[in-house]
Amino acid sequence: MYRYDEFDAAIVRTRVEEFRDQVERRVSGELTEEQFRPLRLMNGVYLQLHAYMLRVAVPYGELSSTQMRKLAHIARTYDKGYGHFTTRQNIQFNWPTLVDIPKILDELAEVEMHAIQTSGNCIRNVTSDPYAGVAGDEVDDPRPWAEILRQWSTFHPEFTYLPRKFKIAISGGAEDRAAVRFHDIGLRVVRGEGGDIGFRVWVGGGMGRTPRVGREVRSFVPAADLMSYLEAILRVYNLYGRRDNKYKARIKILVDELGLARFIDEVEAEWQKSRASATPLPEEEIARIRAYFAPPPLASLQDNPAELAAARKADPAFDLWIKTNVFSHKVPGYAAVTVSLKPIGGIPGDVTADQMDMIADLADRFSQGQLRATKEQNLVLPYVRQDQLAALWRALDMQNLATANRGLVSDMIACPGLDYCALANARSIPIAQEISNRFADLRRQHDIGSLSLNISGCINACGHHHVGNIGILGVDKRGEEAYQLVLGGDAGEGDAAIGQITGPGFSAEGIVDATEKAVAVYLANRRDADESFIETYRRIGMAPFKEALYDAR
Amino acid sequence: MTLVEITQDGKVLTTELSAAPEADLELGPDADLDAVAESLASAKQVAVRFPAFSDGRGYSIARRLRNQYGYRGRLLAVGDVLVDQVHLMARVGFDAFLLKEGQKPEKAAQSLARYQSVYQASADGQRPVWELRRRNKAA
Ligand code: SF4
Numbered sequence: 001m002y003r004y005d006e007f008d009a010a011i012v013r014t015r016v017e018e019f020r021d022q023v024e025r026r027v028s029g030e031l032t033e034e035q036f037r038p039l040r041l042m043n044g045v046y047l048q049l050h051a052y053m054l055r056v057a058v059p060y061g062e063l064s065s066t067q068m069r070k071l072a073h074i075a076r077t078y079d080k081g082y083g084h085f086t087t088r089q090n091i092q093f094n095w096p097t098l099v100d101i102p103k104i105l106d107e108l109a110e111v112e113m114h115a116i117q118t119s120g121n122c123i124r125n126v127t128s129d130p131y132a133g134v135a136g137d138e139v140d141d142p143r144p145w146a147e148i149l150r151q152w153s154t155f156h157p158e159f160t161y162l163p164r165k166f167k168i169a170i171s172g173g174a175e176d177r178a179a180v181r182f183h184d185i186g187l188r189v190v191r192g193e194g195g196d197i198g199f200r201v202w203v204g205g206g207m208g209r210t211p212r213v214g215r216e217v218r219s220f221v222p223a224a225d226l227m228s229y230l231e232a233i234l235r236v237y238n239l240y241g242r243r244d245n246k247y248k249a250r251i252k253i254l255v256d257e258l259g260l261a262r263f264i265d266e267v268e269a270e271w272q273k274s275r276a277s278a279t280p281l282p283e284e285e286i287a288r289i290r291a292y293f294a295p296p297p298l299a300s301l302q303d304n305p306a307e308l309a310a311a312r313k314a315d316p317a318f319d320l321w322i323k324t325n326v327f328s329h330k331v332p333g334y335a336a337v338t339v340s341l342k343p344i345g346g347i348p349g350d351v352t353a354d355q356m357d358m359i360a361d362l363a364d365r366f367s368q369g370q371l372r373a374t375k376e377q378n379l380v381l382p383y384v385r386q387d388q389l390a391a392l393w394r395a396l397d398m399q400n401l402a403t404a405n406r407g408l409v410s411d412m413i414a415c416p417g418l419d420y421c422a423l424a425n426a427r428s429i430p431i432a433q434e435i436s437n438r439f440a441d442l443r444r445q446h447d448i449g450s451l452s453l454n455i456s457g458c459i460n461a462c463g464h465h466h467v468g469n470i471g472i473l474g475v476d477k478r479g480e481e482a483y484q485l486v487l488g489g490d491a492g493e494g495d496a497a498i499g500q501i502t503g504p505g506f507s508a509e510g511i512v513d514a515t516e517k518a519v520a521v522y523l524a525n526r527r528d529a530d531e532s533f534i535e536t537y538r539r540i541g542m543a544p545f546k547e548a549l550y551d552a553r
Numbered sequence: 554m555t556l557v558e559i560t561q562d563g564k565v566l567t568t569e570l571s572a573a574p575e576a577d578l579e580l581g582p583d584a585d586l587d588a589v590a591e592s593l594a595s596a597k598q599v600a601v602r603f604p605a606f607s608d609g610r611g612y613s614i615a616r617r618l619r620n621q622y623g624y625r626g627r628l629l630a631v632g633d634v635l636v637d638q639v640h641l642m643a644r645v646g647f648d649a650f651l652l653k654e655g656q657k658p659e660k661a662a663q664s665l666a667r668y669q670s671v672y673q674a675s676a677d678g679q680r681p682v683w684e685l686r687r688r689n690k691a692a
Contacts, residue, residue: 005686007670007682007686008682010670011668011670011671011672011682014667014668014669017667018667021663022637030657035606035635035637038606038607039637121607121609151672151682151683152672152673155641155668155671155672156672156673157612157640157641157642157644157645157671157673157675158609158612158613158616158644158645158675159609159612160609160612160641161606161607161608161609161612161638162609163609227673235613235616238609238610238612238613239610239613239614243608243610273621274620274621277621278674279674281683282683282684282687284687284690285683285686285687288686
């Protein structure tokens, strides 16, 4: 993974000092809350319902065991002993005090971490594929490009006071595992006609109250021009994006209002003007960054060793876990393992300090000290030997981290909702827990098969309900918490779709029943066990679901 | 009111003024630069107004003035200009800042001196780290 050099280290240290000074000026009253707010947000500090929250960046999801131990230490020392992994591959601490935050940032800087631009109307932490460097279908490893974007976007002087937040995702595989069409800018690494590396670019995807699938603005941007092209997009947005209404301020609305063709014209015109004076990133700098992502030294092994087959036969629970939580590795004899942060009845994405320490130890023992955070709020151990999978599984199981549910109904995405969030209409976490308990039987979940279920506590859609195969949205119904059911969403680039509302909302208990009913409709209608929920939904449409949900009421 | 300036040789000067400095041209955040291109050519002092510190259009205007319109004169930031933003303003090409009432000039100077290393090439001529890395390696 990437390591800081003296420049990176100095920039992060300087930011800590700057923020310390800003906190002191806020405490002394020199800064008003209005003036302080964007400054703290740009450093990941939110004011939630009950306390401050600190969001720490895990750039494109890469994490070392050393960093994980530091996160455990922070959870224990400055928080209530746990942290929460988010859908943007970051981690949040829910209970730090404002005056402790500069100290926390010092501690993070010791392990080359920070909270820079994890919030605010600026370019946010760039997200990517958690299986980068692992998946066999890669055109190119997206991580070096993500790191280049991290550096380029850090304190970008021109784009720190944008109309609204700005999210970029990049993926490098034949399959998109970074939901690139649901970001302000989505990038896929592609090869041009001559075989050279470049990027296909989408703009204006996103969720929130106006969900949009990103629109393609260029099929190929040469790698060397990536930054000047992105600057052209951002300049057009910074100058012409709406600032009069925060609900219309995202770039997706600008694309809507200008129309795609005119938006593209504006960007191209801007690019032509600025491209000449831009210095492309030198080849050797790209090579320097790329070198950090070279694979670790791995043994030469065979796939499916005898030990693995024997262990699968011996223990059905292990076998079940292998089926869902193991992703095939491009290196023979290895696997990438999902550490489920979705125990039955648990809070999606929450992890205790003790679990973090244990996961760090397991990363050292089994995965070259490396970890990844996923947008589904799980963790991945990217370099596990297949002949050690059984030993890893037993160790994870002891910590309640081996639920065999990756990609299944209980592998839910849920936002913090009304338990923490000041904007929420309704609670998300208890609904997630209820549904998880309702589907507690793992065999049943495996029978149901691949199904994404996403829950947001309000229309801001932090829980990605728009792109869940089943989505649940918390709404306010005359002062009561209520929930809408949404079906048919899909986050992947090829099949990207925004879910449709089924009809009238449900109570907190009702929504759990409704979810179960929707699953029952799928089971009754699927062609066979290989047809997934979303495939059946696409084939049979909304009507049978509506009927089951509302007609009998 | 307090004017903070960056001189040709990179020094930071602070002056107390009784009236705002006169500009040849004052641009709002929605200025059409093509429409004023002619007056830009002869202008010595151009002001860009920030109606609110959170309105970042002025940064892109400055960048365009410097990098696309070739403006070389003094570029003055006026309006809701706060000390925590001046270093960003300097990077996109401003070299003078009329601070908002109550802002401390010594904090502005601190802000301007703070970041020794930057990740982007911009309008201020500061070399991004990727160029320095290359030089370090060559040395
Ligand atoms: S979706 Fe709404 S309730 Fe949930 S975290 Fe986002 S803003 Fe808060």
